[in-house]
Amino acid sequence: MYSELPYAFAQVAIETIYVAIQTIIYSLLLFTMIGYEFKVEKFLYFYYFIFMCFTYFSMYGMMVVAPTPSHQIAAIVMGFFMSFWNLFSGFLVPRPK
Incomplete structure (x- = not known):
C-alpha cells in the first residue's frame, strides 16, 4: 500500500511531536517535585535527557511491533x-x- 520509508518517517514525525509534549509536562512536574535548583540550562539538560529516553523507548516499541x-x-x-x-x-x- 505505502512505501516503507515514508511510512517510517511519518511514524517518527508524529511520535516526536507527541513525545515532546508529553516530556514537557512530565519534566515540569518531575523537576519541581525533585526540588532541583531551577535554572534554565539545568532544566533544558534535564528535558533533553528525559526526551531522549522517551524517544528511545518509543522507537524501540515501534521497532519491535513492526516485524x-x-x-x-x-x-x-x-x-x-x-x-x-x-x-x-x-x-x-x-x-x-
Missing part, C-alpha cells in the same frame, strides 16, 4: 529483551560484600 504479527507477541518479545537490558545495565549485579 511481529500482533502487539501481544510484541509485548512478549519486548519483555524478553528488557530482561537482558536490565541484566547488563547494572540493576541485577550484586553489590560487593
Whole structure:
C-alpha cells in the first residue's frame, strides 16, 4: 500500500511531536517535585535527557511491533529483551560484600 520509508518517517514525525509534549509536562512536574535548583540550562539538560529516553523507548516499541504479527507477541518479545537490558545495565549485579 505505502512505501516503507515514508511510512517510517511519518511514524517518527508524529511520535516526536507527541513525545515532546508529553516530556514537557512530565519534566515540569518531575523537576519541581525533585526540588532541583531551577535554572534554565539545568532544566533544558534535564528535558533533553528525559526526551531522549522517551524517544528511545518509543522507537524501540515501534521497532519491535513492526516485524511481529500482533502487539501481544510484541509485548512478549519486548519483555524478553528488557530482561537482558536490565541484566547488563547494572540493576541485577550484586553489590560487593
